[in-house]
Amino acid sequence: MSDTEQLPLFSELGLAAPVLKALQDVGYERPSPIQAAAIPHLMAGHDLLGQAQTGTGKTAAFALPLLSRLEAGNRNTQILVLAPTRELALQVAEACQRYAKHMPDFHVLPIYGGSSYETQTRALRRGAQVVVGTPGRVMDLIRRKNLDLSGLKALVLDEADEMLRMGFIDDVDWIMEQCPATRQVALFSATMPDQIRRVAQKHLKQPKEIKIITKTSTAPTIRQRYWQVTGLHKLDAMTRLLEVEPYEAVLVFVRTKNAAEELAGKLAARGHACEALHGDIPQKLRERTVDKLRQGQLDILIATDVVARGLDVERITHVVNYDIPYDTESYVHRIGRTGRAGRKGEAILFVAPRERRMLRAIEHATRQAIEPMKMPSTEDINQHRMTKFKERIRETMMGEELEIYVNLVNELIEEDSADPLELAAALAKLVQGDQPLLLDDSVTEPASDRAGREFERRDFGDRAPRDFGDRGDRPARRMPSLEPRPLKDNPDVEMERYRVDVGAHHGVKPGQIVGAIANEANIESRFIGNIDIADDFSTVDLPKGMSAEVLEVIKKARVCQRPLQITRYTEVPAGGNTAPRPPRGDRPFRGDRPFNKDRRPQGDRPFNKDRRPSGDRPFNKSGERREGGFNKDRKFGGNKRRDS
Numbered sequence: 001m002s003d004t005e006q007l008p009l010f011s012e013l014g015l016a017a018p019v020l021k022a023l024q025d026v027g028y029e030r031p032s033p034i035q036a037a038a039i040p041h042l043m044a045g046h047d048l049l050g051q052a053q054t055g056t057g058k059t060a061a062f063a064l065p066l067l068s069r070l071e072a073g074n075r076n077t078q079i080l081v082l083a084p085t086r087e088l089a090l091q092v093a094e095a096c097q098r099y100a101k102h103m104p105d106f107h108v109l110p111i112y113g114g115s116s117y118e119t120q121t122r123a124l125r126r127g128a129q130v131v132v133g134t135p136g137r138v139m140d141l142i143r144r145k146n147l148d149l150s151g152l153k154a155l156v157l158d159e160a161d162e163m164l165r166m167g168f169i170d171d172v173d174w175i176m177e178q179c180p181a182t183r184q185v186a187l188f189s190a191t192m193p194d195q196i197r198r199v200a201q202k203h204l205k206q207p208k209e210i211k212i213i214t215k216t217s218t219a220p221t222i223r224q225r226y227w228q229v230t231g232l233h234k235l236d237a238m239t240r241l242l243e244v245e246p247y248e249a250v251l252v253f254v255r256t257k258n259a260a261e262e263l264a265g266k267l268a269a270r271g272h273a274c275e276a277l278h279g280d281i282p283q284k285l286r287e288r289t290v291d292k293l294r295q296g297q298l299d300i301l302i303a304t305d306v307v308a309r310g311l312d313v314e315r316i317t318h319v320v321n322y323d324i325p326y327d328t329e330s331y332v333h334r335i336g337r338t339g340r341a342g343r344k345g346e347a348i349l350f351v352a353p354r355e356r357r358m359l360r361a362i363e364h365a366t367r368q369a370i371e372p373m374k375m376p377s378t379e380d381i382n383q384h385r386m387t388k389f390k391e392r393i394r395e396t397m398m399g400e401e402l403e404i405y406v407n408l409v410n411e412l413i414e415e416d417s418a419d420p421l422e423l424a425a426a427l428a429k430l431v432q433g434d435q436p437l438l439l440d441d442s443v444t445e446p447a448s449d450r451a452g453r454e455f456e457r458r459d460f461g462d463r464a465p466r467d468f469g470d471r472g473d474r475p476a477r478r479m480p481s482l483e484p485r486p487l488k489d490n491p492d493v494e495m496e497r498y499r500v501d502v503g504a505h506h507g508v509k510p511g512q513i514v515g516a517i518a519n520e521a522n523i524e525s526r527f528i529g530n531i532d533i534a535d536d537f538s539t540v541d542l543p544k545g546m547s548a549e550v551l552e553v554i555k556k557a558r559v560c561q562r563p564l565q566i567t568r569y570t571e572v573p574a575g576g577n578t579a580p581r582p583p584r585g586d587r588p589f590r591g592d593r594p595f596n597k598d599r600r601p602q603g604d605r606p607f608n609k610d611r612r613p614s615g616d617r618p619f620n621k622s623g624e625r626r627e628g629g630f631n632k633d634r635k636f637g638g639n640k641r642r643d644s
Helices: 017-026 033-043 058-068 086-099 117-126 135-143 160-165 169-178 194-203 231-244 257-269 283-295 328-335 353-366 378-398 403-416 420-432 510-521 548-556
Strands: 048-051 079-082 108-111 130-133 154-157 184-189 208-211 222-228 249-253 274-277 300-303 316-321 345-351 495-500 531-533 538-543 626-630 636-640
Touching: 017 058, 017 086, 033 048, 033 058, 033 184, 033 208, 048 058, 058 079, 058 086, 058 154, 058 184, 079 135, 079 169, 086 108, 086 130, 086 353, 108 117, 108 135, 117 135, 130 135, 135 169, 160 169, 160 184, 160 194, 169 194, 184 194, 222 353, 231 257, 231 345, 257 274, 257 300, 274 283, 283 300, 316 328, 328 345, 328 353, 345 353, 403 420, 510 531, 510 538, 510 548
Parallel strands: 048 184, 048 208, 079 130, 079 154, 108 130, 154 184, 222 345, 249 300, 249 316, 274 300, 316 345
Antiparallel strands: 495 538, 531 538, 626 636
């Protein structure tokens, strides 16, 4: 029996029904070791001192029990989570939002340096049961009396050793002194230096201690690679890999049961023999499926972690992490299904831009660099197909029982005076059938390198900073026309123009609109076209045929504290000037209009050349660092950093 199978089910840990329902929605059944150890203590109200590496599932370990104990209907701040960095604060806030999706009137607010105090203060006045923030900004808001901790029930210190390293430990100590004496405290740290232990001894009351030692050794015979991918292209990438990679059997890992079934169905529709393996499949059927893989009757298996632990099939040459695991130990277990008993194996990891933190955690835990890989191009695939087709012909020629076909070909040549070369080509086409042998060069390739580049600046219309206090006799902005503009890099994509209810009077910038749509609707920024900002609204060009479900998601997204309320732009407001704007090159130079970095979207950014996170990007011309912002509704915006 595997370690995972010895752990209890989430349903056995006493978690609240809404939290269990959220876990069920995503298909999670069993906790990780740290979750199984921490949840009972936190549910019982004990203080907790936990030592575990990054990437072991600590966020769920404290979020699930503390959310379960949240007082419904109380809008006061009940849980405060201190995190060392903006990125981690956003990650924890998103996780809390995900686990509390079935809790009515729930609000989580991330706060950190570089975002507007006013915005965060307004959000605090409205009420946020969970606040996740960096120590510096939390301390500032407490001193300004904007953050009231009088009703605090639980305090979490996440990655305390990192806060010590960054010089925040005195701030943390001060914040803890401002909390009610009755609050519950959970402190998590990868290491336990003396200063951290002194803080624990000072502020924690008879804490329960847990220490999780992760098994992070990986076989040296396994070659590990990653590909930076976007959600829209994972299936295409998987298809290309299966076509080009020389595999015997492939084990593909996904996070949930639903994802396993969906991917298996889509790959089967593309001509691959594959089956899904997850917890809902009866044990006998699971064993039968594994036997088929072992005997060569099946080459591709789509599986979840629960059922694949301990799987040992010699034929598995490739392990593909289609969904990145939530903890490093799972990654080690996953790729350990190949390269066994000294054999060589291949491990491929799909990494979305916002998952780069976990990639770094995996590299740190395994003490191994994971090399980037390039997705096969159309040319690569076509060359591979040609080579395979030639091999099929050669193998057939080496075979026996060709006499009848030789006679048939001779008859065709004599009767029709057919050219032997044309005849051979016709026979080859007959063998290939209706399926084209080669990919069309015009087909858009998966965004591998493209996903690693920042959003390309485009003509988004008038973006100069505005003073909206006194417009005087200035004429109103030019009204956007009804016609969408073609995409610069994808002119073949048919576009449609939409209206969003946020404009210049609300202080919106194009990057904020791009960030909200890209993150909420999972649309790549390169497919978000021209943006025109009018006084009271804006227009944005999106690919034609957007589904009602996607539009509904975008409609609820908030920018500048306003819902976008997206609708198709079918009527120009009365009196609007829709005369086309002159091309960029023909516009007069405006000396008062400096370069504005807010042209870029403010959501999660992909890797740069140095694989630094977006928080490490260079300063702008004024010496200020620019960051995206994250409000309680999970919307991104741009603000200037004034503190840290």
